[in-house]
Amino acid sequence: MGITFLLLASVVIYLGLAQRALDRMRLSDRGALVVIAAIIIGSFINIPIPFTPFNTTVNVGGALVPIGLAIYLLAMAGTGKEWSRALVGAVVTAITVYIIGSLVNSGSTVEPAGRYAVLDAIYLYPLVGGIVAYIFGKSRRAAFISATLGVLLVDIFHYVWLLRNGAPGNYNVAIGGGGAFDTIILAGIVAILLAEVIGESFERLSGGPGVEGRPPELVRGLQKPEFSAPGERNGDIRVEAESGVVSDNRRKVDLDKHEE
Amino acid sequence: MKSKRIFIILLGMLLVVAGVSLLYHLSDNFFLKPAFTTAGFFNKETPDHLVGKYTTIVDEQGSAISVMARVASSGDELYTSEGRHYRVERVQGDKAEAKFIGMDSQILAYNEFYAGLSVAVVKNLVEKSQGTFAVYHTHTDESYVPTDGSDSIPFKGGIYQVGKSMVDKLQGKNLQVNYDQTPHDPHDNNAYTRSRRTATSLMKANPSAIFDVHRDGVPDPSYYRTTIDGKNVAKIRLVVGRENPRMSANMDFAKQMMASANSLHPKVVKEIFVGKGDYNQDLMPTALLIEAGTHTNTREEAAAGVSMFSEAIPVVLGVSPSAPAAPTVKRPAGTTTGAWKALGWILGLTVVVGLGFLLISSGSLDNVKKRLSGFGREFSSFLGPRPAARKPGERGTKAVLEKLEIDKNPAANEVLKERKDDLTKD
Helix, strand or coil: CHHHHHHHHHHHHHHHHHHHHHCCCCCCHHHHHHHHHHHHHHCCCEEECCCCCCEEEEEHHHHHHHHHHHHHHHHHHCCHHHHHHHHHHHHHHHHHHHHHHHHHCECCCCCCCCCCCCCCHHHHHHHHHHHHHHHHHCCHHHHHHHHHHHHHHHHHHHHHHHHHCCCCCCCEEEECCCHHHCHHHHHHHHHHHHHHHHHHHHHHHCCCCECCCCCHHHHHHHCCHHHCCCHHHHHHHHHHHHCCCCCCCCCECCCHHHHC | CHHHHHHHHHHHHHHHHHHHHHHHCCCCCCCCCCCCCHHHHHCCCCCCCCCCCCEEEECCCCCEEEEECCCCCCCCEEEECCCEEEEEEEEECCEEEEEEEEECHHHHHHHHHHHHCCHHHHHHHHHHCCCEEEEECCCCCECCHHHHCCCECCCCCCHHHHHHHHHHHHHHCCCEEEECCCCCCCCECCHHHHHHHHHHHHHCCCCCEEEEEEEECCCCHHHCEEEECCEEEECEEEEEECCCCCHHHHHHHHHHHHHHHHHHCCCCEEEEEEECCCCCHHHCCCEEEEEEEECCCCHHHHHHHHHHHHCHHHHHHHHCCCCCCCCCCCCCCCCCCHHHHHHHHHHHHHHHHHHHHHHHHHCCHHHHHHHHHHHHHHHHHHHCCCCCCCCCCCCCHHHHHHHHHHCCCHHHHHHHHHHHHHHHCC
C-alpha cells in the first residue's frame, strides 16, 4: 500500500517536473507533453546499431528524443555565439564528469563507488552540466544541451576506452538504455531546473529585467512574435493592462535575453 | 515596497535552500561536516587507488566496529546485525569516529519476528511466492585474489561465479531469476550510470527485488571470514545509498533482509552501511547492493555467503507488502513502513521547494496567488480544444509594445509578463 503510493507519487512528481522543465525549451505545454510521451514510449524501443564492434543499441526515449531536442534547440538558436556556448558547455561538462567519475573515483578495491564518491553519478552530471552551462551561457537551454550532450560524450569516451582496452565482442553498450530514468534524461531535466532556480533568483535579486532607459528598438527586438498570440488572449492582456494596480514603480518586461 | 519585495525573494530562496538541505539530511542526519575538501582532493600522500586503502570505523571508546574500502563521511550510518545503530561523527584520514545512537527498534523487532518463523512457515511462503528476481553486477571486474589470482579481471571477474551461486540457489527453489551478465567496466563511479541501463532493462520483467552484487576491498580477510554450519563463509555487508530520495523504503527492505538471513544462518549478514551515493536504488524500493566478502577472501567463501543470504529473499518478499502473494503473517508491531516515511518526505519537500521557487520566480505574494489561480486554467488548456491558429498581424507585437509605451502602469506589465510567459514558455 505504502509502496504503491510512494511509486505513484514519485512518478507523478518526476514527470510533472520533467514537463515543467521541458516547457522552457521552446516547446508549448502540449509539445512538452508530447515529448514526455515520446520518452516514455521510446523507453521500450532499443535500436541496434549494426557494424559496430560491440552490441551497441540506442534507446529511443533515453537517447534519441533528448538528443533530438538538444539538436533542435541548437538549430533554433540562430546565433553562432549560442551554438558555441552550448557546445563548449557540453564538452566541459563531459570532461569534468569523466575526470570526477572515471579517473578520480576508480580503482579495483575502492568500494562501492570510489574514494571521492561523495555525489552519485546521477546527480553529478546534472550538477556539473547545469553549473557549467549557466557559467557559459546563463541559459536554461544551454543547460539542457550541455547536460544531455555531455552525458552522450562521456558515453563516447567510454566507447573509445572499450576499443583501446580490448573489451570482449559481446560487451553491451546501451546508449540511453535507462529510458525515462536514464542519466541523459535526468541530467537534462535537473540541469534545466537548476539553471531555472539560479537564473530566476539572480534576475529577481538584481531587480528583474528592466527596460527603462533602454532603446525601444532593443526592447522590440527582444520581444517574441508569439507575444501577440491569439487575438482573444491579446484582448485579455489589454483589459488587464488597463485595469492593473500600482504595485511597483519599476517597469518590467521579460527580456528574452535573460532566458536564452 | 522594494524592501518587501526583497524580503519575499529572500524568503523564497530560504525555502528552496531549506528544502534542499532537508533532502541532504534525509537520513535524520544533523551533524554534517564537509567530507570533501579541495586540499584533500589533490593530496597525493593518500593515493586513492592503492590496494589496501580502507577506512576503519571506531566507536566512542576507540574500538573498531567496522572496516570498509571506502571513504566514510560524517552522517554515514551503520547498523550491526544485533541492531546497534551508529552514526559517523568525525572523519580523520582513514579513521572515522562513530557515535552509538541506540538500539534500532526495527531491527530488533524484525530479528525477533524472523527468529519466530518456523521452518514450515518459511517453506510455505516460498511456495507461494511467484515473483521473479534480478541479479547484476555494476563492477564486473571484481575478483578474489586467493582463487582468481588478482583482485581485478577486466570484463570477467570472479564476481560472476558469486552472482551465479546466488542465482542457482534461487532457481533451486523454483524461483525465476533474471541474471544479467552485462559487463560495466571500468571499475569506476560512472559504472553506475552504465549499470543503471542494465537495471532498468531488468526492471521491465517486473522483478520483486533487484540485487547488485559486489565485493569489498579491505585487505584483512578475517573481517568477513567465519564458519557457519561447518562451512567457511565470507559474510555480507548490505549497502544503502543516502542520496536516494526514497531511501527509507530501501532501508526497510535491507533491515528485513538482514534479520531474516541471520535467523536462517546466524550472522551471515554482518551489517548495513548507509553511505553517500544512490547505487541505482532509486529505481526500486527493493533494490539492494550486496558486498560479498572482500578481495582477499576466496571466491568459494563469498559464494557460500551469498548463497546463504539468498535463502532469505523469498522469505522476506513473501511477507513484505510488495509481494505478489498475500501476506500470511502480520508484520511485527512497532515497525513502521519505510515507504510511508519516504512518501511523506518526498511530498513535503516538493511542496516546500515548489513554494520557494514560486516565490522567487513571481516576486510577490500577489503574483503567487495569480499564478496559483491560473494553474487550473493552464491545466484546462491541455484537455480543452486546441487554441485557434495564431495570427500575428493586426494586433501584433508592435501594437502591444506601443500600448506598453503609452501605459506607464507597472503592475500591468507584471500581468503582461505572466501572460507572455503563458504564451511563449521559453
